[in-house]
Amino acid sequence: MSNSTAKIVIRNTGETVETTPGITLFKALRDANIFVPTICGGKGFCGKCRIQIFSGNTSPVTEPEKKKLTDEDFAQGWRLSCQALVEGDMEIELPQDTKDVRLYKAEVVALEMVCRETRRVRLRLMEPPTMEYLPGAFILLDIPPTPEKKQGAPRAYSIATPPSSKNEIELNVKHVPGGFGSGYVHNVLKLGDMVSFSAPYSGYPQTCAVNDLICIAGGSGISPVLSILRHMKETDCARKTKFFFGVRECDDLEYIPELRAMEKELEAFEFFSIVENPGNNADEKILVGRVTDAVASIVNDATGCSAYLCGGKGMLDACCRILVDLGIKQEDIFFDQFS
Numbered sequence: 001m002s003n004s005t006a007k008i009v010i011r012n013t014g015e016t017v018e019t020t021p022g023i024t025l026f027k028a029l030r031d032a033n034i035f036v037p038t039i040c041g042g043k044g045f046c047g048k049c050r051i052q053i054f055s056g057n058t059s060p061v062t063e064p065e066k067k068k069l070t071d072e073d074f075a076q077g078w079r080l081s082c083q084a085l086v087e088g089d090m091e092i093e094l095p096q097d098t099k100d101v102r103l104y105k106a107e108v109v110a111l112e113m114v115c116r117e118t119r120r121v122r123l124r125l126m127e128p129p130t131m132e133y134l135p136g137a138f139i140l141l142d143i144p145p146t147p148e149k150k151q152g153a154p155r156a157y158s159i160a161t162p163p164s165s166k167n168e169i170e171l172n173v174k175h176v177p178g179g180f181g182s183g184y185v186h187n188v189l190k191l192g193d194m195v196s197f198s199a200p201y202s203g204y205p206q207t208c209a210v211n212d213l214i215c216i217a218g219g220s221g222i223s224p225v226l227s228i229l230r231h232m233k234e235t236d237c238a239r240k241t242k243f244f245f246g247v248r249e250c251d252d253l254e255y256i257p258e259l260r261a262m263e264k265e266l267e268a269f270e271f272f273s274i275v276e277n278p279g280n281n282a283d284e285k286i287l288v289g290r291v292t293d294a295v296a297s298i299v300n301d302a303t304g305c306s307a308y309l310c311g312g313k314g315m316l317d318a319c320c321r322i323l324v325d326l327g328i329k330q331e332d333i334f335f336d337q338f339s
């Protein structure tokens, strides 16, 4: 190896990437159009970018990694690729579920506000024109540089459409003050623009299992749940399912007519909308309070159930605790956490 080049051999694909030592493994792979999952965009707190390193694992373990990986993980060579530096030649393996991830180009064909802070973006795939994905999958949208932020970066957004929609996908993007990705989607993106993204990441393969399902979403965390429910509806899935959708104010509610219609169409589906501060809203179908309280009071026993959750860390942690108390095994709880 010369001082200016390092070789990364990917054992399970047979590829070799040449890169410059000193950058993160995550960046080296991405520069070579090899995509590793991320929600946080490489900041070290989502834990999604795990990669097993078999040789050349020399850079010191970082604090974010100590929070996401166990001693056993470290002993087996697992690192967060956004934290591990390439310091010389390496041998790695890519996670199995990322082997079909590739780069897509798409056109923005619809944009609309679906509630106070969330913009729905519909993308028509151009190159390649179709994508296979699981219900609840997400994409990494490439956010271009701005005058303030000189380097573009990927941001994770869940797909709301079902897998049958192979040529067009929908995202719901909440506006976050100062947010790099949401600022672009809300203030810059317009109809007819071309965007690029890598996908598909993750997804929920057990959508139509036979045991009961509890879905919980906070705010724009509704997207992957919509994808799952729409898929269940299209495939006449009779799985007994309860969906708890929690928001702060009534103006944050979205997709309510579709979900209430689904309740009538799917015999085994129940929908609960929960609002923390409903103000003067008189809709008697809305439950007042926190989503965690609603789950605890409506679900008496969740033994044998599975759960799918999407939202912020605080809500997910609280919901996981309640679901485990109600009898769900930790390994039957699947979740997507917002960055």
Ligand code: FES
Pocket (backbone or CB within 6 Å): 037, 038, 039, 040, 041, 042, 043, 044, 045, 046, 047, 048, 049, 080, 081, 082, 083
């Ligand atoms: S991308 Fe590495 S922790 Fe999120």
